[in-house]
Amino acid sequence: MKQIILLPLFFFMILTTTISKAEIYPVNLTVDHDHKEQGQFFVVTLTGANREPALWFNRQCYRMFLQSKNLWRALVPVENFTLPGSYSILVRSDADEEQIPVTVTPNNRPLQQIALDSSKASLKATDIEKSRVKAALHCESQKKLFSGLFLRPTIGETTSLFGVKRSYNGGPVESYHKGLDISAPEGTPVTSTAKGVVILTGTVEEGFQVHGNTVIIDHGQGLSSVYLHLSAITAHEGQLVEAGEVIGKVGHTGISTAPHLHWGTYLYGTSVDPELFEGKSF
Known part of the structure; x- marks a missing residue:
């Protein structure tokens, strides 16, 4: 008779314990804003998940990264050619599914006409250049290396904004500018915008004909x-660099009309506006 009474009590204790834990860590999805322009990004957080959630936006899946116990985050890019309109951010965690409606608005960036001399106009990206850059930009290391304010990587005037559509020598518009151009004298130091690991150094001699001498840094979590377009590279692959540490010098290599730095920021391999990072922390 005692066994018949004790078993229901035991299972009742398990049930109430499970419920109380769920109440302590409720699953909650938040987004920093319900609308973003083309080329910006959403800051998406999820609390209460014990395992890595899966996030979908615009038919693409993104990893979320653990920030602290039961707190996950993703910086979700809005590609510059994403059609303006209504979308949803959907997150699945175990049996839970939540979504938030969001809107993408146009950034209305202008068309930029660029004149290249014959020595630059004929340059094409090599297979080694394209494959190495693509692999580096899709790195998704779990550890968050960046902290504090993101720094402008060199001193100079911004001469071309992110997202402007480009026509070369009067040709059709087939791409957009995937970064900021900062005009500076050749040899001006270039520094890392934040702490990270150098995952690519590429030179003209190695086939980087379009990008010129190149450095790519992984800051973690996508x-x-x-x-x-660097004139010199002073960092090496695998090197851990701090925010503000010199990694190269301004140059005129690759497809470039004058000495300048092209500075780009990427999330999950998609270019986003570097001005969103400069002087801010995430």
Whole structure:
């Protein structure tokens, strides 16, 4: 008779314990804003999940990264050519599914006409250049290396904004500018915008004909930064660099009309506006 009474009590204790734990860690999805322009990104957080959630936006799946106990986050890029309109951010965690409606608005960036001389106009990206850059930009290391404010990587005037559509020598518009151009004298130091690991150094001699001498830094959790057209590279692959540490010098290599730095920021391999990072922390 005692056994018949004790078993229901035991299972009741398990049930109430499970319920109380669920109440302590409720699953909650939040987004920093319900609308973003093309080329910006959503800051998506999820609390209460014990295992890595899966996130979908615009038919693409993104990893979420653990920030602290039961707190997950993703910086979700809005590609510059994403059609303006209504979308949803959907997150699944175990048996839970939540979604938030969001809107993408146009950034209305202008068309930029660029004149290249014959020595630059004929340059094409090599297979080695394209494959190495693509692999580096899709790095998704779990450890978050960046902290504090993101720094402008060199001193100079911004001469071309992110997202402007580009026509070369009067040709059709087939691409957009995937970073900021900062005009500076050749040889001006270039520094890392944040702490990270150098995952690519590429030179003209190695086939980097379009990007010129290149450095790419992995900052962790899907974020990377690129530095193009350098006259010299002073960092090496595998090197851990701090925010503000010199990694190269401004140059005029690759497809470039004058000495400048092309600075780009990427999330999950998609370019986003570097101005969103400069002087801010995430």
